[in-house]
Amino acid sequence: MEFIGPEFTYLFSDINASLIAGSGTPGLINATGANARFNLPLRAAVDDADNIFVTDYANNIIRKITPTGVVTTFAGSGATGSADGTGINASFRQPWGITIDSQNNLFVTDYGNHIIRKITPAGVVTTIAGLAGVSGNIDGLRNNARFYNPSGIAIDSGDRIFITDSQNHLIRMIKPNDGEVITFAGSSAGNTDGTIDAKFKRPFGIVIDSEDNLFIADTDNRRIRKITPNGIVSTFAGSNNGDVDGMGTEAKFGTIWGIAIDIHNNLFIPDNGNNKIKTIAPSGLVTTIAGTGTAGYLEGLGENALFKRPYGMAVDSENNLIVVDTYNHRIRKITLK
DSSP states (O other), rough: EEESSOOOOOEEEEEEEEEEEEESSOSOOOGGGGGGGSSSSSEEEOOOTTOEEEEEEGGEEEEEETOOOEEEEOOSSSSBBOEEGGGSOOSSSSEEEEEETTOOEEEEEEEEGGGEEEOTOOOOOEEEEEEEOOOOBEEGGGGOBOSEEEEEEETTTTTTTTEEEEOOOOOOOOEEETOEEEEEOOOSSBBBOBBBTTBBBBBEEEETTTTOOOOEGGGGGGGEEEEOTOOEEEEEEEBSSBBBEEEEGGOOSSSSSSOEEHHHHHEEEEEGGGTTEEEEETTTTEEEEEOOSSBBBEEETTTTOOOOOOEEEEEEEOSSSEEEGGGEEEEOOOOOE
């Protein structure tokens, strides 16, 4: 079986899954590689030095993994809260999504607090939108805005921040100049392509391609949706629950919570419901590249590797895939060589 991208072709024998960090036992231990412990890690982002930042959901913290596998706590005390501050003096409540800008600032969706946080490279945490502990659906400036369990987050070429506002079934945008929050796409729960009348059902993942198109993991609809820069929504891949590779809407996914993208605009999907890693080429062709469908933990070649309900992915500077293998409490790497 082959994975075909726009500039490369890989056999399954070229795809290898290995461990970056995590013992497999839930916990909170800073250490190197397999000696570290996470507790339901969800998403990852990679900076320009290939440091990996992970939202450690059940520990209420943001972890950092160096290229040599050293795991530390980058921000958050571990206690549930919404305090701004530096490093471990800040607090989170179920941090979910994470992305990084050109200046290596992190942006985190603080799911349980219904707010959006910014973390500088020095670890200074501030709240940039929403009011901690207050859910709702209100557009407006900074803390006048309201979200309801924001989850995915991504930044376009114009520094606009896009958020999957999961329980509001909306895609929201934060303007870079004044921090105003607006609704970019969506109206109510459903499955409708279009513009202002488009509908999503609990969208959780989001990435942006080189042309500023948005791709959404529309979780409860089990589809990948595409939104053009002018707000036109279409279904890019997927149809309903299942496990079928194929072109566009011929494909079927299980539950999909996350999505990643590489420099060639290939999408990567941690198919949580099927315990597999899949890719979608720019043509819309869906292919399984790792996992058997059986939940478990096994390193090795793509066709033999096992995962357990992975939630998130990212891509590093060498086009390696970073897999957040959530229910194995591990961070994994898939090399495509």
